[in-house]
Each structure stands twice: as structure tokens, then as C-alpha cells.
Amino acid sequence: MGTQGTQGTSQSREPNGQDRGTARRALLGAAVLGAGGAVLGLPGAARADERHGSGGHGGGYKSLPKPTVIGHRGASGYRPEHTFGSYQLALDMGADVVEAGDLVPTKDGHLVCRHEPEIGGTTDVSAHPEFADRKTTKTLDGIPTTGWFTEDFTLAELKTLRAVERIPGNRPHNTLYNGRWEIPTFEEVLRWQDEQTRKRGKQVWIYPETKHPTYFRALGLGLEERLAKVLRKHGKDKKNSPVIIQSFEPTSIQRLDKLVDNPLVVLLSAANTRPWDFVTTGDPRTVADLVKPEGLKWIASYAQGIGPTLDLVILKDANGALTTPTTLVADAHRAGLILHPYTMRNENAFLPANFRQGTDPNAYGDAFGAFKTYFATGIDGVFSDNADTALLAREDFVNG
Numbered sequence: 001m002g003t004q005g006t007q008g009t010s011q012s013r014e015p016n017g018q019d020r021g022t023a024r025r026a027l028l029g030a031a032v033l034g035a036g037g038a039v040l041g042l043p044g045a046a047r048a049d050e051r052h053g054s055g056g057h058g059g060g061y062k063s064l065p066k067p068t069v070i071g072h073r074g075a076s077g078y079r080p081e082h083t084f085g086s087y088q089l090a091l092d093m094g095a096d097v098v099e100a101g102d103l104v105p106t107k108d109g110h111l112v113c114r115h116e117p118e119i120g121g122t123t124d125v126s127a128h129p130e131f132a133d134r135k136t137t138k139t140l141d142g143i144p145t146t147g148w149f150t151e152d153f154t155l156a157e158l159k160t161l162r163a164v165e166r167i168p169g170n171r172p173h174n175t176l177y178n179g180r181w182e183i184p185t186f187e188e189v190l191r192w193q194d195e196q197t198r199k200r201g202k203q204v205w206i207y208p209e210t211k212h213p214t215y216f217r218a219l220g221l222g223l224e225e226r227l228a229k230v231l232r233k234h235g236k237d238k239k240n241s242p243v244i245i246q247s248f249e250p251t252s253i254q255r256l257d258k259l260v261d262n263p264l265v266v267l268l269s270a271a272n273t274r275p276w277d278f279v280t281t282g283d284p285r286t287v288a289d290l291v292k293p294e295g296l297k298w299i300a301s302y303a304q305g306i307g308p309t310l311d312l313v314i315l316k317d318a319n320g321a322l323t324t325p326t327t328l329v330a331d332a333h334r335a336g337l338i339l340h341p342y343t344m345r346n347e348n349a350f351l352p353a354n355f356r357q358g359t360d361p362n363a364y365g366d367a368f369g370a371f372k373t374y375f376a377t378g379i380d381g382v383f384s385d386n387a388d389t390a391l392l393a394r395e396d397f398v399n400g
Contacts, residue, residue, distance in 0.1 A: 001072065001099060001209055001246070001267065001307070001342050001383060065398075068381030069390040070207055071095035072343050073102070073115065077385035080163045080174055081122070082113040083181035084192065091196060091204065095387040097244070100189045101208030105221040110155040111186040111230060115166060116140075117212060120147035123161040124179060131157070140215060141276040151219060158183050170347055170362050186227070190234045193242070205242040209267070213252040214277045224252060228259035237261060246307055249277040250290075250299070257302040265305040265340065266290075268312060287312070291328050296335040305338035305380075313341050313377055320353035322373060329378045342383035344371060344390060368393050 074086025075093060082102060090098045101113045115122055117140065125131055125148045134153070137146040150158065163181050165174040184192075189206065196204045210223040217223070227245070231237035239261040246265040247253050253264045269275075271288040278285060289295050291312055299306060308328060315323045332339050345351070349361040355370040357363070367386065371393030374382065384390040 001102065065096060065394065066381070067375055067379055067394060067397075068096045068340065069094070069387055069394060070340060070381055070383045071098045071387045072383040072385045073099055075385070075387055076166075077171070077346060078174065079177055080165045080181065081115060082184065083163045083177075084184055084188075085177060085181045087184075087189070087192065088196075090387050091200075093387040094391050096381075097205040097207050099209070099383060100184075100193070100206040101186050102211045103186055103208050103223060103227060104150045104211050105216060105223065105226065106150055106153055106155045106158060108154045109221065109226065111223070111226055112150060112155070112158060113184045113186060113189060113208075114150060114211075117149045117151060117215075118145050118147040119150060119158075119161070119183075122163060122166050123148075123183065124164055125161050128161065141212060142279065151216070151221060155185065170349055172362075186230055187234075190230070190236065194234075197242075203242050205244070207244045207246060210245070210247040210249070210252045210256075212276070213247060213249050213255075214280055224255040224259055228256065231260055231262065239263070244305075249275050250303075251277040251281075254302050263305065264303040265307050265338075266299050266303050267307040267342075269309055271312060291326075291331070293331050293335070296332055296337060300335040300337050303337070305340060306332055307340045307342055307383070310341045310344070310374060313339070313374065313379060316352060322352045322354055322370075325377045333378070338380040340381040340383060341374070341379055344374070344382050344384040344386070346386045346389055368396065372397055 071087070071090030071093070073081035074083065075089035075095075076086055079086040079089055087098050087100050102115050103111045104114050104117045105111055119125055120135075131148065134148050135146070136149070136152070137144055138149060139145070159182055161183060162179040163183060164178040165171055168175050186208065193204050193206055208227070210227065213223045228237060231241070231243065235241075236243050237260040241262055244263045244265060245253070245256055245260070246267050248267040248269060250266050253266050256262075256264055268287050268290060271291070272286060274283070274286050285295070290299065291308065296306070312326060312328055314325045317323050329339055344367065346364045346367045347362050348356040348358070348365040351365040351367065351370055355366040357365045367389050371382075371390060375394070375397045382390060
């Protein structure tokens, strides 16, 4: 997950005449709001449960504890992100869902898991003299970006690289694991998911994201079609498949709505920003417009949830301290949408100012206090770099 539409809805139908959006909400919306929302007395929870009923893969989200703990790029607080080391640790810690896959394509069309298409900060590519001439500057969503890009490498070439810690200044301990793991493909992730499900006797869920889809479509490397093809190949394109798909570009989710039946989530950045696909198509709406009841109703016509930045859930003052919750949770639930905000991290540098402890920005602050405050708003889950902390915080919250 990182920071990143034409209006309209999908007309595709299930065999029984139920549209895909309604069918997916039967799995994701009702299950999450029914299991978690009803317990917390959230607005709209009962209505969503009544409308959509239950269902899902092995019980779907009703079988998972709530609020749902989503391992952000795995257990990236402890291992270099988007590696099998990170994914495996998130599962071992007990994460309910693993965000296995910020999906970007290779030159030969394979989907691989990297935070961004530029891989200079997440791999050892700079130490490979054979790739020195691949370093270049490109405009990525309007921003000149210099480095090495996945679309300039074949999969075989990328497999010669090894992952490194993306933010070593904040997490020097993670650099211990630099060079241990290669870049995973999404197909490898799906096979890993099946293997772990068999080993654990419990369904493993994953949460991939289409990264910069407008950028890649302009290069002739459309993400949605490739993702749908891989999911179909592995039989994981159904409404009850244990794969939730997310994107910062609403048109990417709309396109996926026509290709697969998986639960779909629209990610939302800062209120004053516009999704890049809106910028390129001239859509004047900002995220602030999308989180209004009318915007949420529009999202609910093709998606089942939203992934807002935490700042859209609780406002901050000029010093970065939490102040007043917004109405987003209640408004989204009324629209039948679930909320999986991002991203909770343990370090002071990433915590609200009123939960920082001491002066070291990389030391742990009062993450438990911050989790409690966010959970109290009624969110349905949260992305966290520290799944173990999130799970303990949830236990504290549920047991009151």
C-alpha cells in the first residue's frame, strides 16, 4: 500500500441476477459488519447484515476476529517488506490477513510484489553493475522519479536481485535481513497461500493491491487483466475467494468489478488529494468529495469497502495530535461499506503526537493507546506493520 475514475457502475451479473457488488458485499460487508459491527453497535451494521446475509470461504470474514488485523506488506516492522520472510512472519504472529502483493509488472508481463515500480530503495539493484544502465528518470503519477523500474526488467533479471529494508533509518534492525529474500511473484504468493492453508488447517487470506494502474496501462501493461487472469488460473476469482483486492485508483476497481467477483476496496489518501486516474481523466473530485455520503454511495456501487488513511478517521491538530473523530465510519457503514484504514506502526515517527514517548523518533511509543483510540471509532480492521502489537491491542480492546 502506498499513496495515490470515471463515474459509472458495472452491469455484470451473477447467474441468479444479483450484481457482483451485491454478491461481494454478501461476503465482505455483511460478514465484517455483522460479526464486528453488530457487536460494537455500529451504525448500519444490522442493515448490512440483513441485506446481504452470510457466506464466504470457510465462513468468510465472519470466521475472523474483529477488528481484522491486516499484516501491512507482511510483518514489515520486523522484516524487509514484500518478502516471504515478511509474509511468513505476519502469519506466524497471527495476522488475520496478509497484504501479500503491491502488484507491479515486469517487462515480460509477470506480476511481482514491490512497494513501487521503482526498486532502488527496496532491492540491491544498485549493487549490480550489469544493471547500471537501467537507471533512469520517469514521471510516476506526475512526479519525476529516478531509479530502476520493474517494467525495464524481465522476471529472470529481477530474480537475480534481493530485497533490502526500505526505511533503514527508522528500522536499522531490519537491515540484518538484507539480501536474504528475492522478489516474489504473485503466482508464487498464491501457491504459498495454498501451502500455508494446508499446513495450518485454516484459510489464509491475502490482500493484493494494483499499484499505479494508469501509469502501467499507458505502457501497455494493464494490471487488472493480468491480475484477473492469474486469479482465474488459480480458481481465486470468486466472490468467496480468500483474496481481497485494493487500489488507490477507483477506475482500477471499476475495471476489476467487470473481471472478477472478489471483494474490492478503494484506498483513499489525504482529503485534499485526487486519485491519479481522476487527474488524467479530468474528474475534479477530491478524496474529500469521495468520503461524503454521496461519494461513498458511488463507491458502494462497485466496491465493498474503503481503505482510508487514518487521518480521515480521526482528525489531527497542527502538532499532529489526535483530536475529533470524523463521521466517516458511520457514513461508510450506512453506505454498506467496510473500513480498513492504514497504517498503524509502533515507532514514534509514525504515531500521533499525543502517543509518542521520549525524543527518539525510532523508539516505540504508546502504540497500544493509539490502537485503542482508533478501534473505538468502530473501524472494521486496520493495516499494521506490527501485527503482534495489533493483535494484543485488539485483545485489550475486546476484553475491555
